[in-house]
Amino acid sequence: MLAKKQLTLKLFFPLLLLVFLSGCWDKIELEDIALVTAIGLDKGSIPGRVDVTLQIMNAQKAMISQGNATDKEPDHINITLRNTTPVLVKDQANAVITRRINISQVQAFLIGEELAREEDLYNVIAAMIRDPEMRRETPVIITKERAETFIDRNRPKFETLIYAFYRFKFNRWKETGDVPLSSVNDYLRAHADQAPYLFIYATTERKKTKAKGKGDDTTAGHMEIEGGDPVEMIGAALVKEGKMIGTLTGEETRFALLLAQNLRIATYYLAFPDPDDKPWMISTRLKNETPPTIEVDLKGKRPRITVTVPLYVEVLSIPSGVDYVADITLQKKLAQYLEQTMQRKFADLVEKAQHTWKADIFNWYRFVRSRFLTWQAYEAYDFPKRFPEADVSIRVQLQMVDFGKQMRPQDKLPPFKKENR
Amino acid sequence: MKRTPTNDQDLYRTHNPSTNDKIGFRELIAIDFFLLGVKGTDTTVPFFYEFAGNAAWLMPLFIFLFILPFVLLVSRLLARFEGKNLLIISEHLIGRPLTYLAAWVLFLLGMAATVLNTRSYTQMTGIMFYGRTPLIFLYAVILLATAYVAYRGLETIGRVASLLLPYALFSIVLAFLGVYDIIDYRAIFPLFGQGWSVLPKTVTHLGFVVDIFYFALFAGLLKSGSRTYQNATLIGTAMAGIGAMGLIFMYTGVFGYPAVNQVLFHYQQLTRIAHYGQFINHIEAAFLGTWILATVVHFAIYIYTMVYLLHYLVRAKDMFRLFVPIVAAIFFAGLYPYRSEKLFFTYREWIVWALTATVYPYLLLLVLLSRTKGGKKRARKKTAYT
């Protein structure tokens, strides 16, 4: 019996070895791959084809103690393949790249505005995602210039390795909402729902603009900022039915996200002209701790949508010196003013969405859905068609929380002295 | 397989809780979970989306409600013939020839399902993770590991399952935590999806969960007989149902309803998206590990059942010699290339129809006959509480 066992063992090990040696088709060695950080897509000169740009990182630059061996090598290189399709790129690129192209760590897809406006974006992205290495959660950015140019010019000052740029940038936007965090998965979801979708909008073409003092109420490339990294990323590109049809400013983007309940707890700064002393601006911090309530009424001929936006306001600075802190009536006036201003801004945006773009950028169809019991009924109602004629009323419920960390606008006298006087 | 104890060594054996070749309550719960819960991660999900639309996540609940009376009836049937396997009961009730016929049908359909499913799981792994590895190799390796687990016997499968169950549940919870922030729960509305049309489709596709009735074949190997079968099956099925509901809810919430129809291999795609904070992301390979473990247990039970049926059919002396032909048959049949996933779904549907059309009537027949023909009357109460 033992001899039999020994025999099986003797047979077993070569077999095991055979299995182990015969495997390894999918094996890759780390030093043998070229990691792609970003993929850019542009309109090709042949219709239906795209120009694909790959941004490839130099792994050796990640080491601190490499000495002079890699000093002459660049941090990353970009290659552009013209008139191709995204699926073919990985193999074609090896004509000029030594290593196996790996796209599992892609940080962002960049799509030129030209392509987004003229070709069907859905087809492009759906073709992209076919590769199993591609990830659905990858962020998508629409660039004002060609993505190729964008990638080429995007040399952040601090980040030696370019992947950090995308990562840090997105983390920051998560909190402010100046930019929608658009991902492939979300876009595919919205497209299937026949809903428009907001993409991140960015550019490296930074121009001086005529309109002054607009703050973040501008689109990428028009901010009044000097210096910094070459990339300016603010606002959103609106894509409807696979085509880009417009842009939203940073502020509009934020409001759109807020009204869609997509801006979770966010804090952002807004400045308003002082109602009492116009040239001065009141800086406030707005918080939407509780999301807006969205009520949908489909009984009438036109859908009625009532949105109540609770906002918590902290007034941070009052350079005009009007004493809003102590004076209740002035405070009420300020609150009312802020409320009206916000309401007007929201209304403007809704107006634009309903009539200029004719697109439900607030994703209110999601709230309409729960009014129906079956999918057939929902489809028959066809909300995307009815959205432009919907009755939308937006109410802002403003609550003054406090006046920042300082007691008085001028911060000269503590209040108890005033009482003594 | 059973021998009468002849000396004290054998008595030691039969009284030994770790060697008595039986499976208990916990093991059966775990086995039922792995039989059905894993279906929430495979090609069953697209069927659910087809039937119920965005209400697919309610399908496990529907199915559970449908099979609930069957589980109760079958366990009552088993209680009447306490300690006997289903086929022996069947021989008693409908005679040997008919039982043979039924066993052949069960065997062939089971084989077809095993072949199709093993192949589909292999393809899933191949496409999502091992693009350049030949399918034959993957298939062979997965089948080998599965066959080995099955070969160690039913109680081994049960123990492995019961050891792995907490990890399987934990991985579902982990997946949920990973996608928590991108779930849009509004995608489950309209609540009833495709409406009433789901009912007839559910009934015709009850074959999806026929596995737990296959398990009645081993009723004699359960520690407390029909009582274990009934309770463990209900609890295990409920757990699997809740697990599957959670998974499908996640798919709907993450991919969005009409968009989810474009997705193939939902579970794999979901785990690709799962992320924990900024730095722990892309950990689908870790989920692959737990999923493969679950898959191995799942198919080990399939293979064991097939071997058991063949053992009954050909009256083989040693059941364990049948493993080689069965696994070889599954392997070579699984290599039969079907080119498109569409065709695969067609085949799967045929098998499920066939299973629904044969197994449930067969069980009903047995239950009805058992009322008139023999067996212990009111045996359930007696055996259940002594």
Added chain:
Amino acid sequence: MRWMRLNMKNQLVMHHEKLAREHTQKEMMHLKTPLPRRLNQTVQLIKERFYANKNADFQTRFTSYGRRRAYLIYLQGTVEQALVEHAILAPLNHPLPRRRRIHPGIDARLSSLNIKPLKTIETVSDHLLNGYPVLVIDGERTAYAFSMSAFPSRQIGKPDNENVLKGPHEAFTEDIEKNSALIRRYVRTPKLIHEMHTLGRQQKTSISLFYIEGVINPALVDNIKKRLDAIDRLDYDQIANIEQFIEERPYSLLPSMLTTERPDRVAAHLLEGHIAIMQDNFPYAYIAPATYWTLFHTPEDHYARLPYAWFSRGVRTIAFFLTLLTPAAYVAVTNYHLEMIPIALLMAIAGTREMVPFPVILEILLMEFSFELIREASIRIPSQIGPTIGIVGAIILGQAAVQANIVSPIMVIVVAITGLASYAHPDLSFGFAIRIARFFFIAAAATLGFLGIALLLAAALAYAVSFKSFGVGYFTPWAPYVPSSHDVFLRKPLPNETVMPLSNMPVQKTKANRKRYLSLDKSDPWRKRRRWHP
């Protein structure tokens, strides 16, 4: 159920009787050469047997027994010389008063000594070998052996392998009598049985079985005795290690017995219905049946307070998986699933890998082999230069190999963690098993990444749960579930451990008076558990 058990007991009794019969028959067969009546012949026979002309240890002392001549025979060094002179020779040589006509028997003459009468040459030689001085008297067919053996033996020392911070610090020695006494010190009950069996033809090895009657399942004892009998029948020249003679699966990686050098641990296991097997001249006890849990636990788990014990078990559980899977996971991740590595780390690893000429799998095998080399060498190395090996290993493998770009720095971390974790496992045999198994996992990971690891893990798990040690499943009482005190991954507070692990099928089912235990909380207001009062 009950009648079955009774039936079983009857059968067992019958079986015991049968065994006893067989034993006496065997004894009869060994009674070969009776002692001759004449002294010269007897002494000659014994001398021939021991090659007395060549053997310096063989000592004969002439003395007299009354008027008759007598020889005291012993092997030098095995008996206590002073005691022989003092307690045997002196009284014998002391002349008797003349008026005593009838010579008193030997028992009366040397009444303070433990005397064994011997009838055959074989038994005489056995006793001489075991350190008994034997008195042979002219005209008598009986020789007398005196129990005064004094084999040199080590003092009881501290345990070398199973150290605890808190708990007894005693370990077994090579002397079976001392060991037996040690065990008896921990288990002071008349039910503790110490059975001795002698195996082996040339080197007579005495095998001791320790168990507690009324706790252990008699079938288990029988089973082990049967295995001993089977060994005995084959007449092996020597029994180097009894473990390997009686285990079921010599090729398996998993050990089926627990090896310990601590008497307290043996005692604890005996009380839970295990059996301890000890071999003479071997300072370890083997405890059977062993489960994964017994191998995973340390004695300290029960000496340390509950949360600390949990913590330490948690660390050990993690260490177990680290040893088994870290290198494999590293290979899988870097070769197959590199998207799993956070990109910053991925870049860093890829950067360092550029300089390394070998693929990851070769690199890791190289490092793991070097580590095993250090471990193997450090056991053999003379203890004076032992500490240097650590430094040499660390410098050569860590620093130099990295600087020479033979391995990447991260690999050193991986191997170091694996090595460190492998030391955390308390049981030597099981530690070996994990260390060997990890190479299989590395191979599986190199073949198919995480898929390979998972498939091998499933197969290994299936093997381990169906592995049985003396009929007891390796993962009982967890899988399959058997009533016990849940002393598996975690443990209960000591007072709550009231149920025996029924996986050993002990005759006694509880460890404490359950009834009193259940009423304990009510009687003592300070121990009362806090309950919610609405």
